[in-house]
Structures are given as structure tokens and as C-alpha cells.
Amino acid sequence: MANDAEMTLEVEIFDGSGNFADWSEQVILTLRQKGILDYVESDMRVGTAEELDKKKFNPADSKADGLAVAIILHCMSKSHWKRFIWSTTFEVWTELQKLYGVPNTEDLVSNILELFSFRMDPNDKEGRASA
DSSP states (O other), X not given: OOOTTTOOOOOOOXXXXXXXXXXXXXXXXXXXXXXXTHHHHSOTTOSOHHHHHHHHTOHHHHHHHHHXXXXXXXXXXXXXXXXXXXXXXHHHHHHHHHHHSSOOHHHHHHHHHHHHHOEEOTTOTTOOEEO
């Protein structure tokens, strides 16, 4: 059996069209295995100004957060990760949850209403819909 240092988990590349829930579970497992899951779950920049100054200059936190961001971005298609390149792990994960996590009710209702607005054109022999 491989030890933890040698163990690598394979995560498929997420391009926005796949199953985000499955992909995010794979990424979480990878981050947990590397011991850097905390950077997803909490914003390391939260605190008083004095605490933030200490955190900002803590090389261990900065390096671990950078590794976590790199792992997440490495598991995404280039077109998706470009917008997150200068973000913290917490910011990246929060934005991904907003974009691909549980559907936003307002967006869902809007999409359903748009779907129901389509009507078949009776003069169109090919059966295309028109708005």
C-alpha cells in the first residue's frame, strides 16, 4: 500500500458542463489528503487588522493556500480557471459554489419561464421553436 506522500488522486477536468457535485467531492478528497482542506472552508483573511497582517506574512499559510488554489485550478479547464488565478482558495471555492453548486432559485425560475415562452412556428416545416 502506498504511503500518503506517494498517494495521488485522479480528478477529471471540470469544464462547467459535467457533474459539479461529483467533481467537487473529488477535489475535496484531494485537498484533504494533502492536509490543506482548511483553506477551502475558511477565509484566512478574516480577523482584526493586526491578525490579518500576521496571516498575510505567514509563509506557511501563503504557501499552503497557493497549493490548494493550484490543485483546484489544475482540475479545471483553462477557460474556467483563468478568472481565479489571483484568488485565495476560499474565494475560488465560494465562487465555484455560486456558479455551479445548488441552483440559484431566481436563475432557475428565469430559465423555466424562458423555456415556457418558446412556441412552435406553425409555418415552419422543420419544427424549430421561436420565442
